[in-house]
Amino acid sequence: MGEIHLDLDGLLDTFFEEAEEHLDAFETGLLELEATPEDHEVIGRIFRAAHSIKGASGTFGLGDITSFTHALETVLDRLRAREIAYSADVARALLASVDVLRGLVRAAREGAAAPPEAVPVRALLEQFYRTAPAPKPEAVAQPAIALQVGRKVRVRFAPKPDFMCRGMDPLAILRDVADCGEVESRVVDASAVPDLGDLDPESFYLSFVLVMRTERTDAEIAEAFAFVDDLCTFAIEAETEDAPQELVEADARAAGEPVVDVAAPAKEAVAPPKDAKTPAAASTIRVATEKVDKLLDLVSEIVIAQAMIVDATRAPGPDAETRLNDALQALDRHTRELQERVMSIRMVPLASVFGRLPRMVRDLAGTIGKKVQLVVEGEGTEIDKSMVEQLADPPTHLVRNAIDHGLEFPEQRAEQGKPAEGTVRIRAFHQGGNVVIEVGDDGKGLDSKQIRAKAERLGLVSPDEVLSDEQIHELIFHAGFSTAAKVSDVSGRGVGMDVVKRNVEALKGSLSLSTEMGHGTQVRLRLPLTLAIVDGLAVRVGAQTFVVPLLSVLESFRPMPSQVRAVLGASEVIDIRGTSVPVIRLHELLDAPNAERDPSRALLCIVEANGTSLALLVDDVIGQAQFVVKSLEVNYRKVPSLMGATILGDGRVAMIIDVQSLARTDHRSRAVATSSEVMIPVSEVA
Amino acid sequence: MSKVALVVDDSMVIRKMVTMALKAISFEVLDAPDGRRALEVAKGKDLALVITDLNMPVMTGLEFIHEFRADPDHKFTPILFLTTETDEGMRNEARSAGATAWIVKPFHPDKLIAVIQKLGI
Numbered sequence: 190m191g192e193i194h195l196d197l198d199g200l201l202d203t204f205f206e207e208a209e210e211h212l213d214a215f216e217t218g219l220l221e222l223e224a225t226p227e228d229h230e231v232i233g234r235i236f237r238a239a240h241s242i243k244g245a246s247g248t249f250g251l252g253d254i255t256s257f258t259h260a261l262e263t264v265l266d267r268l269r270a271r272e273i274a275y276s277a278d279v280a281r282a283l284l285a286s287v288d289v290l291r292g293l294v295r296a297a298r299e300g301a302a303a304p305p306e307a308v309p310v311r312a313l314l315e316q317f318y319r320t321a322p323a324p325k326p327e328a329v330a331q332p333a334i335a336l337q338v339g340r341k342v343r344v345r346f347a348p349k350p351d352f353m354c355r356g357m358d359p360l361a362i363l364r365d366v367a368d369c370g371e372v373e374s375r376v377v378d379a380s381a382v383p384d385l386g387d388l389d390p391e392s393f394y395l396s397f398v399l400v401m402r403t404e405r406t407d408a409e410i411a412e413a414f415a416f417v418d419d420l421c422t423f424a425i426e427a428e429t430e431d432a433p434q435e436l437v438e439a440d441a442r443a444a445g446e447p448v449v450d451v452a453a454p455a456k457e458a459v460a461p462p463k464d465a466k467t468p469a470a471a472s473t474i475r476v477a478t479e480k481v482d483k484l485l486d487l488v489s490e491i492v493i494a495q496a497m498i499v500d501a502t503r504a505p506g507p508d509a510e511t512r513l514n515d516a517l518q519a520l521d522r523h524t525r526e527l528q529e530r531v532m533s534i535r536m537v538p539l540a541s542v543f544g545r546l547p548r549m550v551r552d553l554a555g556t557i558g559k560k561v562q563l564v565v566e567g568e569g570t571e572i573d574k575s576m577v578e579q580l581a582d583p584p585t586h587l588v589r590n591a592i593d594h595g596l597e598f599p600e601q602r603a604e605q606g607k608p609a610e611g612t613v614r615i616r617a618f619h620q621g622g623n624v625v626i627e628v629g630d631d632g633k634g635l636d637s638k639q640i641r642a643k644a645e646r647l648g649l650v651s652p653d654e655v656l657s658d659e660q661i662h663e664l665i666f667h668a669g670f671s672t673a674a675k676v677s678d679v680s681g682r683g684v685g686m687d688v689v690k691r692n693v694e695a696l697k698g699s700l701s702l703s704t705e706m707g708h709g710t711q712v713r714l715r716l717p718l719t720l721a722i723v724d725g726l727a728v729r730v731g732a733q734t735f736v737v738p739l740l741s742v743l744e745s746f747r748p749m750p751s752q753v754r755a756v757l758g759a760s761e762v763i764d765i766r767g768t769s770v771p772v773i774r775l776h777e778l779l780d781a782p783n784a785e786r787d788p789s790r791a792l793l794c795i796v797e798a799n800g801t802s803l804a805l806l807v808d809d810v811i812g813q814a815q816f817v818v819k820s821l822e823v824n825y826r827k828v829p830s831l832m833g834a835t836i837l838g839d840g841r842v843a844m845i846i847d848v849q850s851l852a853r854t855d856h857r858s859r860a861v862a863t864s865s866e867v868m869i870p871v872s873e874v875a
Numbered sequence: 876m877s878k879v880a881l882v883v884d885d886s887m888v889i890r891k892m893v894t895m896a897l898k899a900i901s902f903e904v905l906d907a908p909d910g911r912r913a914l915e916v917a918k919g920k921d922l923a924l925v926i927t928d929l930n931m932p933v934m935t936g937l938e939f940i941h942e943f944r945a946d947p948d949h950k951f952t953p954i955l956f957l958t959t960e961t962d963e964g965m966r967n968e969a970r971s972a973g974a975t976a977w978i979v980k981p982f983h984p985d986k987l988i989a990v991i992q993k994l995g996i
Contacts, residue, residue: 243959244957244981248892415979
């Protein structure tokens, strides 16, 4: 048979992606099983997930994953067959297995070492099938044998008399067996061949014994007999390792077996690729065929519109202008739809972010002794894929905080007439081009007095400062407020709210909070649907156009000459409703020549990020629009103060200002900055 | 005209891998993620080979093999099914449902090609 080269590496990414999905399903299933331990349908689903991972991992030579899922599958099989009962111990082992498998998949993907927990968790699993009645020997034996190198086996193969009548070729089978390793001896038993007169020419009378050295497992060798196992008898036995070959043959002779040499090809075994290559984790996306079909439809519409335009311009006639206008309108409509549809391809449901929450809630609630019901709504809400990957943390931290700090202990809740079980509700929905994620609890709510006292103690506010309740609540987002920030993530406790806020803002999102003492707290994240397109305000500085993300723009106005004043030498501030806001001269920061230098003849655009307000000095505001963000890092290099570039309608390139990095810079250097020093060193941004 | 094969498996990796192997030996390949969809795809088609998983959601491989075989168009189409070494019982059931042969998972695509060639499909 001709050699056919197949490149499996290209499929690895699909495998990893699918493995993650199976693991999510696995985990969800396990949590369902907690509620309904007898549910066969759920056990079947879990089993299938493990089974699929095992099947595919074997093909790719990911032995760690295969052998671990094998152990897992064995336990699940027992569970399915009711040979073992579902118990807290089983649940713990299975949940721990999910984590190990995730680790193993990640390790395989990144070419890293297998997680150390794999061994103890594996032992935990094995303990359930060791105690189970009548374990299938091959199931238990396989992983152990797989570790042995070049063991010796004796394979017996005795075709039934009608073997060849059924269209089977014994030599083909022998060849398959021989391919499993290095054949050391071959014996043909012809003792069953009758006298010529009694011989049925269509019957088969021989049987065979091969002694060989192999790295394959019994099950793998048995595959050679896959289609003939009801047409023959066969046995695979371990051969004593040190038995010299002569002895084996002597044995055979002693047993009265006539020896005939068979010219069986002893081919080098083709070992499965054990060191699967680990390509850089390429990001892939799965798209429903219908979506792609619709794109194709639209593209053909656009091609038609384009042809109409060409036609209208080439064949002038009385109606040429009307035709041209119609075609342009069609083109406009279809192009916009195409943009929307292409964007929608990148959209994936938030379910993957929310999917991990039930497990976390279960673990955390158990650890700290609170009763928690998690309500998840709107997990089908879609958001850009690139966002999903970065969005995992904030909702997790918020839910964690809600349980850790928001909800009371059952007895406290009982005292207040609340149900012992607290509710944490996470809800996602679309609102005006944004995705909103709300995390709410029915716990104790924020205590303004306590927060204020703590903030004063930490020196964040002075005792005589007048603050509204809202302003006080905002303090919990202040870096340095949360003491939990020092506690490591591993312990299962929350991280500081300032970290959450920073993460959300890195995604160009915002965060707000409402709370009522004794009734609970709700945190609301508002995120753009995508980072690929930004709603922005185009501003002019000198001859250049810049874009300021609209999310951070508060207002723009022309200041009175008296409003802007210099402090600390070269630095300037403007007083807006009693607050001093630092002025940043964009023309200096971004080196744009011929700009208006007098603020009272230019405009100030007030922006806010990370709780810091800044006044950007610009010549003019051009207007707001959506801008496609092109990465500077990919096409050039990372530039401080800029988050990217975009191409304007007239083909010119405009830079998009990174208000957050400006706010951070300014925050750090305000005391010492001359305005030309506002730009921060690259190292600090990176 | 090239021979047409139908691949049925809920795992996209397996579907892709089998498809790749079949294409390498000049099959045209159709695929489906479960038995129900596979029956829809198979309807009225002249198939040279069916490769199906047994353990699938919606409609299992066994049910699929039964129904597929019941269609006079597909009375003689060879059916290869994918199974594991532990599924002895399933193997016999699948055979009596009308399957031709099986392949034990995990397998390398080369092995699949060898089996197809061995069966002379």
